[in-house]
Amino acid sequence: MSFRQMVLAVVKALGGFGVARILTAPGLRIICYHGISVHDEHRFQPKLFMREDTFLERMAYLKRHDYPVLSLNEALALMYQKSLPPRAVVITFDDGWLGTGTKAAPALREHGFPSTVYVTTRDAVNGMPVFNVALRYLIWKGRGKALDMYCLGLAPGTIVLNSPDEREHAACRISEASEQGNDQERRALLMKLAEILEVDWNPDGDNPLFRLMTMEQLAQLPAQGMNVQLHTHRHRLPIGDRDGVESEITDNRVVLERIADRPLRHLCYPSGEFHPSQFPWLRALGIESATTCLSGFNYPHTERLELRRFLDGENIAQVEFEAELSGFLELMRKFRRAVGRR
Structure with missing residues (x-):
């Protein structure tokens, strides 16, 4: 308390x-x-x-x-x-x-x-997961790991996801880079990020996470x-x-x-x-x-x-x-x- x-x-x-x-x-x-x-x-x-x-x-x-x-x-x-x-x-x-x-x-x-x-x-x-919230969730789930932005098609640079500030920095970079993307491109980006961070994430089917009604x-x-x-x-x-x-x-x-x-x-x-x-x-x-x-x-x-x-x-x-x-x-x-x- x-x-x-x-x-x-x-x-x-x-x-x-x-x-x-x-x-x-x-x-x-x-x-x-x-x-x-x-x-x-x-x-x-x-x-x-x-x-x-x-x-x-x-x-x-x-x-x-x-x-x-x-x-x-x-x-x-x-x-x-x-x-x-x-x-x-x-x-x-x-x-x-x-x-x-x-x-x-x-x-x-x-x-x-x-x-x-x-x-x-x-x-x-x-019917898509809310992108910016799902993005930050995946980064949170991958906390402590090193994220190579090049693997996501972004400018080279590795961010170690230790602190909240580092995780937010990574999320902002990815979010800014995806602003012009369509729904399917953003969906693919979430799946790629989950794969890199080894997070069990399936945005399809019955997965209820970060979906609106x-x-x-x-x-x-x-x-x-x-x-x-x-x-x-x-x-x-x-x-x-x-x-x-x-x-x-x-x-x-x-x-x-x-x-x-x-x-x-x-x-x-x-x-x-x-x-x-x-x-x-x-x-x-x-x-x-x-x-x-x-x-x-x-x-x-x-x-x-x-x-x-x-x-x-x-x-x-x-x-x-x-x-x-x-x-x-x-x-x-x-x-x-x-x-x-x-």
């Missing part, structure tokens, strides 16, 4: 979380999840992927402590009407990873919890209480490029309209990257709300296109999760902002 976690455990034992729940009751808590592991992804990227058991523990905690879990539509409507129930929670998922449908959806259905899934559609349509699987989500919404087509939203923004939203919407059961008016910014200059463009495209990766609760004065979320993952201990949901960490954020203004 880290020092931070020990401090939070003491605060909880002394009743601090209970006090925080009362003081922050009006704030809307929006939780962000990405993938639920189907293998060892949580060991590779604990911020991005979570064990199924951890997710089940989180949902059981929300149920046990009577946090009202609302749909995004209902929560936002009530928040801006200033009639939100105390400690209200919205559950969201980014990207549309396979584990969201196979592992998270049954748990949510069991508890009667609605949720929103922001889907990026390019890789859902093409198929359109058929996504089509089943609304019946399970999961509202499908926008996350761009290519997982990017160009800053300073109105045509690029319009293209990403329009392409994303065209694909999702085939399976969505509600209007596609809510957006999640890819990688949390956005700029207020994009707000008028998004409103013109019919976007009513957009979620960020900024920490914090949401209130009637919160900008609709700049909603705050709590990014949960395997890297977050249960006591940290409870500290966030109770509002104790929200109070700490407010305190730091107040001190910083002095």
